[in-house]
Amino acid sequence: MTAQPPGNGTKGAAAAATTASQLPLPPNRFELELEFVQSLASPAYLHYLATSGIMYQSSFLDFLRYLRYWKRPEYAKYLLYPHCLYFLDLLVPPSSDPEESDAEGDDESGGEEKKRRKEHSNNAADSGEAFRREMAQLPFRNFVHEQQFYSWQFRSARLYGRGAGTKEGGGQTEDQAGC
Numbered sequence: 342m343t344a345q346p347p348g349n350g351t352k353g354a355a356a357a358a359t360t361a362s363q364l365p366l367p368p369n370r371f372e373l374e375l376e377f378v379q380s381l382a383s384p385a386y387l388h389y390l391a392t393s394g395i396m397y398q399s400s401f402l403d404f405l406r407y408l409r410y411w412k413r414p415e416y417a418k419y420l421l422y423p424h425c426l427y428f429l430d431l432l433v434p435p436s437s438d439p440e441e442s443d444a445e446g447d448d449e450s451g452g453e454e455k456k457r458r459k460e461h462s463n464n465a466a467d468s469g470e471a472f473r474r475e476m477a478q479l480p481f482r483n484f485v486h487e488q489q490f491y492s493w494q495f496r497s498a499r500l501y502g503r504g505a506g507t508k509e510g511g512g513q514t515e516d517q518a519g520c
Contacts, residue, residue, distance in 0.1 A: 375419055378411050381432070382425035384476075384485040391477035396432070405433045424489065431472040 367373065380386050390396040410416060412426055420426070475481040 374408065374411075378408055378429065379420060379422045379425050381428045382422035382489075384482050384489060387428065387432075387476045387485075388479070388482040391473055396473045396476070402433055405429060409433075409435070424492070432469045434469050 387396075390401075395401055408429060411420065411429070417423065417426070476485070
């Protein structure tokens with residue numbers, strides 16, 4: 342059985358729910374949102390969104406903020422491409438959400454640390470705009486894609502080793518394998 346996305350009571354969904362309150366939610370909403378979140382793992386798709394202007398629409402940015410619920414463990418376990426969450430944070434950083442910043446300031450415990458973090462986020466003022474702007478550039482898209490490949494290559498080598506026959510009596514030496 343699949344999990345259900347958070348209801349209309351979530352912070353980010355409030356804006357979308359007011360405009361589309363008369364439309365019923367599709368029964369396959371979970372699968373649709375899962376597919377969309379994972380599509381954010383593709384630098385080519387992010388480049389398309391940036392060049393088409395969709396990435397700069399406030400309703401789209403609100404939708405991306407709403408999709409942050411995928412970072413919670415009960416939803417993240419369904420992701421096949423977890424680095425899509427990293428791209429989601431680059432597109433709309435958690436520090437750029439005014440509701441989240443206000444909620445942090447309400448708690449008195451650890452107030453000094455929260456004040457310092459809030460100051461840093463205000464100084465940096467990174468709303469993800471720089472990443473969105475750079476994704477529209479083809480060389481940057483290619484760079485991101487290349488770095489993503491290196492990340493997967495490193496992960497694969499760490500998880501599965503260098504190959505079956507390279508270490509013990511199995512055939513190829515490092516020179517023959519092209520390493």
